[in-house]
Amino acid sequence: MVLIQFVNGLMEGMTLFLIASGLTLIFGVSRIINFAHGSLYMLGAFLTYELVQILAPGTLWGFFASVIVGAAIVSLIGVLFEVTALRRIYGADGLMQLIVTIALVLIVRDVVRMIWGPNSITVPMPDALAGAIVIGENYFPLFPIVVFAAGLVIVLAMIWVIYFTRAGILLRAGTDDRGMAALLGINERMIFTAVFAAGAFLAGLAGGLSAPYGEVNHLLDTTVIVSAFIVCVIGGLGNLYGALAGALVVGITKAMGVMYFPRLSMVLIFLIMAAVLIGRSLGRQGGSAR
């Protein structure tokens, strides 16, 4: 039982990481708190739903192809939003950017509702992933294991891009010292747009990958954004490895918490978040922002 709950937690943790990775990436580089991240996630899920029906419902390749194409479309939508709205107010107070992303949340929610209606939809599970690995009396469902593996691939891909490619070097330069990067002739705007595209892609990917495993409806955005924030904060905003660690901590604590203090599940993660933040302030006298 403890083992299964641990695995359950690990699986949820990876899903949470997928959700949070894009958010933390965008914040790390552009300092934008993207409230619309959950909306992009939701769009990913709905686009996967549509694409799966066109491509090949029930098949493995059909599902993954739909997720990737869906995420690419979400990425384009993200870029469109960044270029038309966000870019115009990079100079203004950071809170203005927050309000712009909140506006996007409202818009996306209603557009999704207009297209797909208020009822939940079901994204079919690929037949090959519907089963479980059964060891004795213990069931380990296949689908979350595959999502976990996909998450690992994404982590490795992100590490590779950030540390071993030219794009990654520019990115790190931009994060570490914007002014210096600009002096060296790095086009900051290009980086911001590219990062927003990548963040939106990750959001769409997470939405598509998780879609068959839960309910998809026009209210998915709020649920997702709060979990994503928690994970990012626990891991340290803008810190990719931190997000991974934070996601796993949250996932495992939630799953284990069900066994020991079930009624606390709702407060538990906020308590962890508060504890981590307070711990951070104790660790650093003066508690500066980063």
Add this chain to the structure above:
Amino acid sequence: MLDLKKGGLAALAMAMLAGGHAVAADAPVKIGFAGDLTGACAALTEDELNAVKIGVDELNAKGGILGRKVELVIRDSQTKPDEGAKVARELIVDEKIDVLTGVCSSAVMLAESAVSGELKVPFYATIGSTQRANIELYQPYFWQAQANATMEAYAAAEYVAKKAEWKTIATMGSDYEWGHTSVAAFSERLKKLRPDVTIIDPIFPKVGETAMAPYITTALNTKPDAVFAALFGGSLGSLIKQGQGFGFFQRTNLVTLMTVDTLQSMGSAMPASNVYGIARAPFFALEQTPEVKAFIEKYRAAYKEYPTDWSINGYDGLMFYAAAAEHAKSVAPDAIIKAISEISYDGLRGKGLKVRAFDGQMNAPSYVGKATKVPEYDFPILTEIEKFPGEALMVSEDAIAAARKAAKK
């Protein structure tokens, strides 16, 4: 001082505005629909509203209520109690509605019920079903035109009790009022009916939880013959989808709320067997009278989908109100309230529906059946359905009086 009402242009404007609303014999009967059209309740409320619109058209085609035209005034309470109270007040005071309805969320329902009680305008609920509205927060202008949460849980217990081979039952509920009330009522009735059954202590996932694997694992760990789950929406869908990977539907049975919209949204993801659903008014389980058939056809023609439980209840609720008004020969609040417990109404859900004067509860039925895929529909429906008449499920007046007294403390 600043009261300009008694003179000047403002008074003139007021008089002009108010003129149209003066209650006259030929003025329309106004139905105020303050429903949760956006937010968590949007899907249910939309189905309800769709049916209410059909009902209003039908009433008007037949000459309205008491020969007066019926007019529907719609407001969005946004699934927020404060917003609900606000629009309810606006509908009553400014729009001068004759009856208030539409609400879905329990919190919004109690907020609107308080306004209805304060301003003495009839209010009936056809989705929101918290029993608090019948017990400590009961006010005489309220009635509940469907089975409340306790009655539904009783129906589930009655159904489960008949499964002689089920000896251990695990319970689960969303961690809020509805989940707790349902689990408590289910356990209470089942213990009475089947003292031999072991009921496992309930677990309460947070509202809207979608990562259900830890809860599935915990429930299955007790090796139950069935799991009673007072879950809804995202949590329920996640339980069914994620449960399959754990062999949930090979290892145990699930008893849960399963209205038509849930059946439709689950679609092909519904397990082949071992899911039992409690429903309020599934169209396929109603006695297929000409009226029921006509309603289903009309609904399908208008909205290209089958009516859900919420639609049937919304329509039935409106028609019940119309019947009460015809009986009272008036839409005056006190006459209506007197009439609702005097009439016996034959609606889509069956004959002899009436409201108990003591707590405003209608003897509405509940349905429990087995989720099955059938060739006639592209979504699973409930089969082996048992319809539980409302009378047998209603909490006795004595018990309610006792509960009211206990809540006062």
Add this chain to the structure above:
Amino acid sequence: MNAPAHPTELSRRWSSLSGIDINWKLVIPALILAEVINRTTGASTTTLLTEIIIFALFASSLNLLMSFGHMVSFGHSAYFGLGAYGFTLAVTKAGLPLEAAVLLGPLVAALGGLLFGALCVRLTEIYFAMLTLACAQITYTVLFQWYDFTGGDTGITGFMAPRFGLSGQNFASLTLAVVTLSLFALWWIVRSPLGLSIRAAGQDRFRAEALGLTVRRVQLTAFVIAAFFAGIAGMLYAVLHGSAFPDYAGLGLTLDSLIMVVLGGLNSFAGGIWGAIIYKLLGAFVPSLVHEWELVLGLILLVIVLTAPKGFAGLIARLGLDRKGGR
């Protein structure tokens, strides 16, 4: 006060920079206008007006933190909710008379502000914001789940006649009076030496510290004051509807208040008031006109922010309408 010196000349320059002089030519007609609207229009306008007035105070209390203390709170609804529940529970559980309960509400909010604020001011910027969010969500969850005490998700209703049984119009006038006094008090605080230290700590905490201010203590004081006034707003809201619900401490209300402050204009005392008026009016009229009101509201927000990135107060200053507060 530890602040070295606060010569009146400097103070005057500061206040004009921040647009915090009271423009009596604007305030008095505005108050009269509000009362005239209240007395001459229908019940729903009166309710809307009451809400706007209450939210003007709520947004202004957040504005004290954001514009002057540069502390961005993502959890200000907690104190609104605590004010509402403090009042409601004082009536239902402690059996206090209404007159005593109305005082208890804001005090409970201030106490909550003291407790959470003591933790939050240890952090800055985004981490401060995130800790306020966590504190608010914990408050919300307790209100939502502890249903033997707080009534849980279905809240507390029917414990009093809404608005103390006053007519809508009279209650609106009462609210207007209470909120006006509260706003004057807030304004006085901003202008006081304490307000100067709050602004000093907000502008440059290291310089403020070097000047001898205990920044955390100043920030905590600001936090408690903001919580107290948010608590007054919450208490008034509970009286208006005669009910309290966990939503009053929810994320939705926090976002609403943030939008109000930013829309109204940061770095301006009137920003919270303008924001409440604009956002509440939009929230009242857009849903009654279109079914897809979220879409339209989102687009309007987008347009406002893109055309007036300094908020409404900034727009007024730019148009030269706000002669005294302009640059």
